[in-house]
Amino acid sequence: MKKQAPLIITFIAGSVMILQYFIPHRPFSDIQQIFNTWFLIITVFAMILGIGNLIKIHSERVQRQRSGWWYSVVLMMGFIVMFVAGIGWGIERGSFFYYLYWNMHIPMSSTMFALLAFFVASASYRAFRARTPDATLLLVSAILVMLGRVPLGNYIWDKFPLVGDWIMGYPNMAGQRAIMIGIAFGVVSTSLRIILGIERTYLSGK
């Protein structure tokens, strides 16, 4: 029963969600919204589990003074300060929480995002080495697209933007659409396997 109950719930929920796509009549039309609401409620409770896990792991780390335990101290302090600020004085514009969010959290997030530029450069350097015919094709396409996107390319030859647009609009788009079609079939097939109980890995199914 421990394994049958989740399978039955999955089958019923999955079948109902398929039916609601084809049946516009109530109550089917409301089911997706109801399920979304249930999911939000479960998420809120799961959040308590997540925060509990975070506090447990990091407080243990501080207690046992494992390597890098001071990072855990910073994390715990950050969590407590934001939590107290939010609960105590609200999160509205002008509040202490709002100040911390906009002046600490956002700049730090932006810093992480900005690192992407350097990672793109290092990854491109490795990928664009013309070692194989495929890599050479990638290198040539990338150079053409880049020249089509920067003012310098237009200055060298005014057709570079057209070439860049053509590569993005045709070969690139065709490839992306082919991948999307495959993904759609993969999603249907995976959903069917789960709904019909053929895929049971998540239940330790053999």
Added chain:
Amino acid sequence: MFLIFCLVITGNQIEVYNAPHNDGLIITVALQSDATIESPKILTSSAPPASPANVEVVDRPNDAGGSIIITWTKSADDGGGRESVKQYLISRSTSIDGEFELMGTMDKGAEQFVDGTTEDGTHYFYKVQAFDGTLYSEPAMSEAVASSGQWFHTGRINMLIATLVLSSLVLWFIRKAKRGEELYIRPISGLEAVEDAVGRATEMGKPIMYIPGILDMDNIQTIASMIILGRVARKAAEYETSILVPTCRSIVMSAAQETVKEAYLDAGRPDTYDADKIRYLTDDQFGYAAGVDGLMIREKPGAIFYMGAFYAESLILAETGHSVGAIQIAGTAHPHQLPFFVTACDYTLIGEELFAASAYLSKEPLLLGSLKGQDWGKAIFIALLIGGVILVSLGFTKIITWLTTG
């Protein structure tokens, strides 16, 4: 019948309106300054706009009810004639001679209004009037109509057929697999490498890191990722290698804990399962990227799996993983992130391969059967694409309507 007129005296002019709806002819009469009026002199005159015509009302198709579509033919003074129409006013009543309630207005040029406030089963009459900013046209009346919900979305018949065909193919191949027929599935190098990656990490005495993407359990990629996690965790348990699973969502953490626990139980190594290795970091995208990067630098995993939904953090993670010398296998159904993974990882599962991974790794006939059905579905789709291109090129454009979902 009584006619009521309204006189408005402004300065030395009198304006005459047909009250109470301000419709009818306006006559502006000039008053003589010496008050010796022998006969009024008509200075200006204007008429209300022409009425809209052919008001038709239908129950909105393929909906849950509570909605009626009202269409009409534009007034002759809208887009032609005197070009005087500014708005259309749509009013509703439950009886033709009852009091009409204004339901909404539409700008000039409009020929349709959707009333989404109807009660199913109740019959309504609609009237549409053109309005020029001062005067209203004669109302154009509709027949009675009632809204109702439908039990089948007729615009999705093609999707139903596609779903049935694909499901039948999948089920047919599953049945074939059950009968013991051998099914050929093309080799996927990224999945062939999973065991090697786990083995390599074990030999190096390093942990495995499994990153299930940044979306929640309501995303099919995360669900597929949890299924693959079960397979990878089982191999990790068999090799007695530690597996780290940093998650971006609390529910994913709970699901991952259960999946890994079950995999360890299944492999007969429940004693080596450590729930603290599957941890929640943060819901924040770049906070999560920073946390996982930190874990990679500190723990130096021998193998890293990126399976699930990724966005801008994909390359930040994959490049950091590359810098610590881990063998990396990625899989995502986000086409925009695939180039990043292809560039930075040793193997990449492209799109559908992510969804095929579990079946492929398990080698179970039932699951492989579903893969075969999926491949046949794809073949049919490709045939439809080619056939569609040929037919449309030959001028048979009806096929576009057939293949469009309503």
